[in-house]
Amino acid sequence: MHKRTVADVMTRTVVTARPDTGFAELVRLMTEHSVSALPVTDASGGVVGVVSEADLLAKESARADGAPHSLRALLRRHADKTRAAGTVAAELMSSPAVTTTEHTPVTTAARLMSEHRVKRLPVVTADGVLTGVVSRSDLLGVFLRGDDAIAEEIRHEVFERSLDTPADRVGVTVHDGQVTLDGTVERRSWVPIAAALSERVDGVVSVHNRLGWSWDDTGVTIPEAMVVDIRHEPRP
Incomplete structure (x- = not known):
């Protein structure tokens, strides 16, 4: 970006x-x-x-x-x-x-x-x-960039490139620099990331985030038994 x-x-x-x-x-x-x-x-x-x-x-x-x-x-x-x-x-x-x-x-x-x-x-x-x-x-x-240019950059740079999300799964509408995001991303943790990355695009005045998600990864914990210490060689 x-x-x-x-x-x-x-x-x-x-x-x-x-x-x-x-x-x-x-x-x-x-x-x-x-x-x-x-x-x-x-x-x-x-x-x-x-x-x-x-x-x-x-x-x-x-x-x-x-x-x-x-x-x-x-x-x-x-x-x-x-x-x-x-x-x-x-x-x-x-x-x-x-x-x-x-x-x-x-x-x-x-x-x-x-x-x-x-x-x-x-x-x-x-x-x-x-x-x-x-x-x-x-x-x-x-901040005088065209709304179409802003929307295209968000679709390509934020969703397709950064979040590996096809543009047809999300909606990006821009009016006078005010961005609205809707549609679905794969993970819940990606929702605030998408908003934060969109706010960084030149010309964006504000972001209204309506994104949904397919999988709630925010409550996932890894059992202690599955944690591997990669700092040392595995024991035989």
């Missing part, structure tokens, strides 16, 4: 800034290329930070009148004022940058974005060299 990674959805042509890129040039680059953030790279292509629209807008927000109403607001105002004094990327960027790799599963990358509240992640090699960028829209595209 192919699990999509960042490499499958990332953008490889990236607009970047250098640490000495000036404020006006940063604004121009973002506007001209319709991006909300720019990776900042050094001479070797390593990512040293990210400068975003929010970083640039801090220059304006720091000028706002009115006293802060909490300690948190006071600290934020101080950080904004400090950043607003910057005139080049090195002074305005967020550093170190939150990055990912090409081999990262898209679900992990999405979680990383959510945890750090960022919209884009620079994609880097093991040495930290920039190879691309992945955005929220890139990751959301995974």
Whole structure:
């Protein structure tokens, strides 16, 4: 079963800034290329930070009148004022940058974005060299797979390949990424396995499991007399 990674959805042509890129040039680059953030790279292509629209807008927000109403607001105002004094990327960027790799599963990358509240992640090699960028829209595209494609992958990869169950013994219906499983599998223990494997298919939003089984293997125990210790040679 192919699990999509960042490499499958990332953008490889990236607009970047250098640490000495000036404020006006940063604004121009973002506007001209319709991006909300720019990776900042050094001479070797390593990512040293990210400068975003929010970083640039801090220059304006720091000028706002009115006293802060909490300690948190006071600290934020101080950080904004400090950043607003910057005139080049090195002074305005967020550093170190939150990055990912090409081999990262898209679900992990999405979680990383959510945890750090960022919209884009620079994609880097093991040495930290920039190879691309992945955005929220890139990751959301995974969940826009057609229902027919999702159903076919579940039938083939989950039932036929993983559980050795002919596709005509089960029913797989998908509507807007919501999967319903019905039909019969050989063993009761396979029912939760089928659901878990289906949930891992790209594009699946939820799984409603109605599967039945031919044999309840969950209550089977092996008599002690039948247990064989395979760590030693059998006694004569």
